[in-house]
Amino acid sequence: MGTPSRPLLRLKGHEIVPADEDRRVAIDVFDLLLPCRNYEVKYKVAALGQVSPTLEFLLRLVKATPGISDADAGAFFGYSVSEMAYVLEEATGPGYVERRAGRLWLTVSGDSLFREGEKEPTIYTVESRRRTFGFDLMSIAPQGKRGIDPVESALPELPSEDPAGTGRVAERLPGRFKHFFRELADRADRGKLERRDIYSIDPAVSAGERFQVPVRVLTYAQASNPSAAEIDLSSWRPDHEIADRREIERAVALLVKDQQTSVNQLDAASAYQVLIDLAPDFLKEFTTRAGLSEVRYWREAVSRAGEPRTDRKTIPIVGSLLLQENIERISAVLEYGMRDAAEPPSRIYAVAPQTRRWGATTQQRDMLTLLQEKLARAFPSVDRGDTKSTCLYAGKPAAYTTRTFDEVLTSHVEHFPKALEILLIPGVAVAALAHAPLGASNGNPVPLGWASFDPEVVERGNTYLMDRLERYAA
Structure with missing residues (x-):
């Protein structure tokens, strides 16, 4: 576990x-x-040094038998007089063992080589x-x-x-x-x-x-x-x-x-209305006289957000389009939409919502690159660089936005609801989301919307965006 x-x-x-x-x-x-x-x-640093076997054995013997004589130590190991002299030099030279009257004792330094609970001596430099x-x-x-x-x-x-x-x-x-x-x-x-x-x-x-x-x-x-x-x-x-x-x-x-903001500040109701206008059949169960019942749609979307199919041309989207799972959903929607596309699109359009730090991630660039590559593979006459990405932005865009898209068109006047985000591949697919607090008047914005390859929904999205495109300039 x-x-x-x-x-x-x-x-x-x-x-x-x-x-x-x-x-x-x-x-x-x-x-x-x-x-x-x-x-x-x-x-x-105190680095662990190398201890020769002969020095280790002698230190352990003297530790166990303080005051042992040279002769007894040599006899214990079976060393000759010359061999014992060599071993003693290895021990007394660094000051680990001292000889007094032919007997051997560990020095303070020699005794400190034995850490508590360890039988073997450890030398550090x-x-x-x-x-x-x-x-x-x-x-x-x-x-x-x-x-x-x-x-x-x-x-x-x-x-x-x-x-x-x-x-x-x-x-x-x-x-x-x-x-x-x-x-x-x-x-x-x-x-x-x-x-x-x-x-x-x-x-x-x-x-x-x-x-x-x-x-x-x-x-x-x-x-x-x-x-x-x-x-x-x-x-x-x-x-x-x-x-x-x-x-x-x-x-x-x-x-x-x-990131927190208010529903009124983002004019969320207008953004939700655009979602209804572009996909009225898909959202009809959640539409009232007052507009979209966003809380009820949220509850439904969270429980059934899934993958597109030939008989499911429009799907709920919960959370940012740039989440990995939603990038995969958009990619699948694009693949279905390309099957019936009459001609390759020359642009990928994005309408930026006016929320703080929208698109502040390399996931934005990666998604656009993925869509461009898929379009290039589906239409042999199109190179990946031929399908440009264009962002429509109200006000001054952030530097990461201008570096992510091939082109950013701006306007000082709002032509889309502040909470609205659109991703449009003309003739192929469209996604629309509202970014607004949900279930409270203030809070972090919650992206909620749908993605579709339904030709009628794609055409409505295309008309809606193109009617406002000329009001933006580079």
């Missing part, structure tokens, strides 16, 4: 699903940059080291450097309490180095078999190059409380390592909490 996972950080809210129907639901994915720095550390290690600037835990691509370098950075990389970090680093010494030493001395223990650390450390490392963050919620975000860092590191990085966990939790 596996060990239970650590509890995730959760914000309490109102329940909208009965306890017997409750379940954990994936909501969103982000990649956030962790500030790090290299530090040169000077330290000393002190060795100096000067090496460079990477540490994050938040939890001051080991973090190796790796290359990051242009999209990753533009991702949001977690705020550091010590942005200059000095002061608090330099003061705490020796203690943290000692805490992680076994991990660091094993990595630095990989291939060397002898055991090493930390002996001393020079408190003066030298700060070196700063760097950043992406941290993958998944957010989840209980179906009964969808707008109360939980964070999960297990895609980045296992639970036992996260336990040594509490500061990072807290910073991520605060940043995710910063």
Whole structure:
């Protein structure tokens, strides 16, 4: 039986699903940059040395029989006079054994070679080291450097309490180095078999190059409380390592909490209405005179979100399109839609919702690349680079968005509801989601919508988007 996972950080809210129907639901994915720095550390290690069998046997004999005579020791081992003289030199030279009146005793140094509970003597030598290690600037835990691509370098950075990389970090680093010494030493001395223990650390450390490392963050919620975000860092590191990085966990939790907004601020009702207008037959059971019964649809979608089929042309989508399971669903929808496509689409369009840090993950780029590759394989006349990706964005887009899409068109005037996200592959497939708190007036936005390869739904989505496209400019 596996060990239970650590509890995730959760914000309490109102329940909208009965306890017997409750379940954990994936909501969103982000990649956030962790500030790090290299530090040169000077330290000393006590390294396990080699003990010859003859020296070990003599030390054990003298330990067991203090004051034994040279002659008796030689007779015990069956050594000649010359052999015994050689062994005694090996023991008395380093100061492990002393001879007094032809008898042998262990010195304090010799006795200290026998650790408590061990019968064999252990010899250690002190060795100096000067090496460079990477540490994050938040939890001051080991973090190796790796290359990051242009999209990753533009991702949001977690705020550091010590942005200059000095002061608090330099003061705490020796203690943290000692805490992680076994991990660091094993990595630095990989291939060397002898055991090493930390002996001393020079408190003066030298700060070196700063760097950043992406941290993958998944957010989840209980179906009964969808707008109360939980964070999960297990895609980045296992639970036992996260336990040594509490500061990072807290910073991520605060940043995710910063995503919170209100239903009114996002004009959620208008976004839900677009979902109805584009797929009225699919949502007719959840449509009232007041619009979409989003809580009832959420409850239904959570329980039956599945895969597309020829007789299931429109499927519910719960959570971000960029979650791996939803990328797979969109990919399947695309494959069905390409079967009846008259011609290859020249564009993949995305309408960005006006939520904080939308698309702040390399999953956005990976999804677009996957769709472009599938289109290129389905239409031999099309190269992957021929199908461009275009994002329609209200206001100034984030740098990671401009680096993810082939083209970003912007407008200072809102032409789509703030909560609305659309992914359109003209003539093939369409997905639409509303990003808004669910079951409460305030909270983390919960993406909820559908994806479809139904020709009528795709055509409505195409008409809706194209009617507004000319109002956006590069």
